Amino acid sequence: MSDRRPPLPPFSFETAVQKVRAAEDAWNSRDPARVALAYSPDSTWRNRSSFIKGRAQIEAFLVAKWQQEHEYRLIKELWAFTGDRLAVRFAYEWRNNAGQWFRSYGNENWAFDANGLMHTRHASINDVPIKEAQRLFFWDRASPRPAEHPSLSELGL
Template sequence: MTEQRPPLPPFDEHSALQKVQGAEDAWNTCDPVKVASGYSEDSVWRNRDSFITGREQIITLLRDKWSRELDYALRKQLWSFSGNRIAVRYQYESHDPSGQWWRSYGNELWEYDEFGLNCRRESSINDIKISESQRRIFGPRSESDRGQDVIALQ
């Protein structure tokens, strides 16, 4: 039997918000195995210019990502939901091994199976160089910050 990852579809606003916050929390751990556990064994991803399938490829992609994107801190926000699908916008900041800071803006489309596992993720991301003094995102969200709007686009 496949492990269930509540909340399960179909989503209402409350359960969609729970999925988004749960994903943000997992990604902020920068633990590829923990993140991959929220995806089905055969999950299909488009991430920037990479097309991958399955947890093992997800883990490999994330290990590579977090070896380049250091001090990674992410904020996600629910954009829309319907049935077993959720759309999200997000921002994250990180620096590369040379010390250059980046802010990344993205949109994701998620599809879930009946067990609450993400079976499809499509992500489009744009990066801008920032200075360390321009940073706005520091570590995981505090409890009092949960549910707040993603930081205004600049």
């Protein structure tokens, strides 16, 4: 697989939106190996209180994450962009092993290298318990979010 991940910086509004949607689709696949390939080999993350470095640690982190977060559905939205940096807001729904549903809200700051690989990711995330009846994210888990599914802004989140 190539170590180039178009669209490449510097980002326009259109290419920034494409990059965010590509990340959303990859994360919704819940395939840790696929997701990890979007990051540079020496990528650094801060995810909540975890500090992660490199693709192997990213992949291991995601394996553990998705063993705990069942029926995961994520929506990302571009917040701001400039040059090689994107700011993203997101929300995702999931249930834990005990069956409790959550909606997790957050913001991410991303920085990319010239090949379009993310070399830095800072994520701040808050989890809010919800009832199953409060869920808003519905689509076949094996598929990307359908184009007709509302965005975060359309859902008022």
